[in-house]
Amino acid sequence: MGPDGRLITIMDWKALQNGSDIRGIAMGPRAELTPEVAHRLGRAFAAWLARSLERAPEGLTVAVGRDSRLTGPDLMSSLMQGLARDGLRVFDLGLASTPAMFMSTVTPGYACDGAVMLTASHLPPDRNGCKFFTRQGGLNRDDVSVLLELAESGDFLSAPGTGAIMPVDFMTVYARQLVERIRNGVAHPEHPERPLQGLRIVVDAGNGAAGFFVDRVLQPLGADTTGSQYLEPDGTFPNHVPNPEHPDAMAALTQAVTAQRVDFGIVFDPDVDRAAAVDSDGRAINRNRLVALAAAMVLREHPGSTVVTDSITSDGLTDFIERDLGGVHRRFKRGYRNVINEALRLNAAGQECWLAIETSGHAALKENHFLDDGAYLMAMLLIELARARREGRSLGTLIATLREPAESAEIRIGNDDRDFRTSGNQVIDALRARAGVEPDWKVVPDNYEGVRVACRGAGERGWFLLRLSLHDPVLALNIESETPGGAGRIAHRLLPLLQGFDALELSALETAAKGPSG
The missing domain is CATH 3.40.120.10 (Alpha-D-Glucose-1,6-Bisphosphate, subunit A, domain 3)
Known part of the structure; x- marks a missing residue:
């Protein structure tokens, strides 16, 4: 009733x-x-x-x-x-x-x-x-x-x-917890109460709930927050899509950082469980870079432990975590609860895991109850930034050896079938079989969702992943290549393998396939 x-x-x-x-x-x-x-x-x-x-x-x-x-x-x-x-x-x-x-x-x-x-x-x-x-x-x-x-x-x-x-x-209490985490983490010998003194930091709250991070966290720590933007709560989100993954949000933050020549920029989503950043050079720290930076900090404290990520992370990130940092990288299903639950399962099974993180910006740490908290993740980055400045280095030195793709694309393929999950899985199964006999392509085992294929054809040097969207009648296709033009070549080879499924809307893939085809 x-x-x-x-x-x-x-x-x-x-x-x-x-x-x-x-x-x-x-x-x-x-x-x-x-x-x-x-x-x-x-x-x-x-x-x-x-x-x-x-x-x-x-x-x-x-x-x-x-x-x-x-x-x-x-x-x-x-x-x-x-x-x-x-x-x-x-x-x-x-x-x-x-x-x-x-x-x-x-x-x-x-x-x-x-x-x-x-x-x-x-x-x-x-x-x-x-x-x-x-x-x-x-x-x-x-x-x-x-x-x-x-x-x-x-x-x-x-x-x-x-x-x-x-x-x-309670927000004042919660903010005070973040303040103490940063004070203890930086342990500044001259300014223990104001360890961010001398740092210029801008925050883009996206007109959501993150405005508290400026006046209740950064300012008490001594940071200069001049130029912070869109702090006023406004549920129409008039300035840009409030999503740290979205190009418009990152562009707005990058412009603020570079125009004002500040040391660091932070953007939050409306409920502050996700975040991304921009460094003083205007370089975005999101997606694979954000995962790499968090992994570098965690594995320094917990060497050899496992980092759980979602399924669309790059091959270069795996090499960085395992070869450069000495950790274990476990890709798992998209969805923040999925990666968190997998981290919990690994720990219960005796496999040490301190970080579960999605490329979307959801990051959960064992030290913080495996809670995906964008503000806590940014507190960690600020601790590292303050330490790096005191030691005469940049934050980027932690991920200097991360190999990044030359191209990446995410293509959403609409599925008009009423039972889109069943038909979508049928498409994935068919693609797995078809891709498996393609020369220079290899289906990646143990991917946990969809089908991931390593592409080693001429000029490709990359991979693609086709999976069901978590919530929509869509097949999500991610393509990455370490070679300029490689994503278009991969799309060009993929297109005929997906044609013939009448319910699929392939126009976006057709556009991507018009790039170099070898």
């Missing part, structure tokens, strides 16, 4: 599931994630949490926060009311970051039993969603499926109570 007792129905509750998150359209005539649905999700989480912990709801506390999306305040209010209706105490954290929500469950003095973040990451302004946490971390896909089943069935707690909703300033 909704708050007024009416039965709430949407076309498909399962359609709200987005892996281990919930996401949906939240405004306009097609809205599916409405305040009524949020209220019902609050009651479902209350029931799930009380039953999972085998505790009375009156003894449970849940923290709730949101990013800057326009629908956030109303959805958050309804969700909190759903939690409180069933007797839980609710901490209203207001504008917050996703990592801070988890930290509210493990920070002494707060120790919430659960937490919910209202966010849809970098998706368009009309979307919103929920991420759920307990003290063990983010909920997994199966947990979210159960939550949605509870919300749909109305199998809530049988004796509703009246819990309190109270505002709590």
Whole structure:
């Protein structure tokens, strides 16, 4: 029932599931994630949490926060009311970051039993969603499926109570944790309280929730943050796509860094669980470079350990981790929960792993609860930057031997088949068989998703990976080559192998294949 007792129905509750998150359209005539649905999700989480912990709801506390999306305040209010209706105490954290929500469950003095973040990451302004946490971390896909089943069935707690909703300033506490991490990490002999003194750092918050990083983290540490941009929360995201992977976001940050000649630039996504950077030369530190830099810092402290990444990392990165750093590189499935869960599994099996990181900017460290936290990752980079400056070197020296591709491309191939997952897997299986008999191509084993092929034909010297998109009716194709023109040559050979599947929209691949064909 909704708050007024009416039965709430949407076309498909399962359609709200987005892996281990919930996401949906939240405004306009097609809205599916409405305040009524949020209220019902609050009651479902209350029931799930009380039953999972085998505790009375009156003894449970849940923290709730949101990013800057326009629908956030109303959805958050309804969700909190759903939690409180069933007797839980609710901490209203207001504008917050996703990592801070988890930290509210493990920070002494707060120790919430659960937490919910209202966010849809970098998706368009009309979307919103929920991420759920307990003290063990983010909920997994199966947990979210159960939550949605509870919300749909109305199998809530049988004796509703009246819990309190109270505002709590936890972001100041969370920011203070980052400040202390940087102070302890830099250990500046002359400026222990202000170890970033003398560094000029600009932050692009993308009009999301990351503005706190400027006034509550960098400035107390002595950094000059003049020129930081888009700090004002604005759920229309008027300045650029708030995605550290997107070229527009990186271009905006690069322009700010080079125009003002600062030492470092940082860009966050709206809920601050992802980030990327730009160095003083205007060089982007994202994707493979970001993975390499994080791996270099972690493997220095934990030599020989394993680094788990997503499936689209480059061959040069593998060589860098294993040959240059002496670590072990394990590629796994795309999806931040997938790489985190694989790191947890490896550690449980006795294989030491301290870093799980996606090229998207999700980075989770064992020292930080395997929480994917963009602010924590940037704190690590700032510690290294401050140390490097004191020692007369640059941050880039850590990844000087990283071999990078000359070309890379990501092509999204639409799939119009109604059962796009089944037909997409059929395409992947067919391509695996066809590519396997191509001269100078070799199917890479143990890839865990899709098909990855090493391409050693004339002028190719690269690879491609075809996989199902995590959420959309799309086949994602990544191509890399260490030879100029090589990506076009690989695309040219791929095109006839994918033609004949009527449901596939191959125009983007056809465009890529018009490059050099050998």
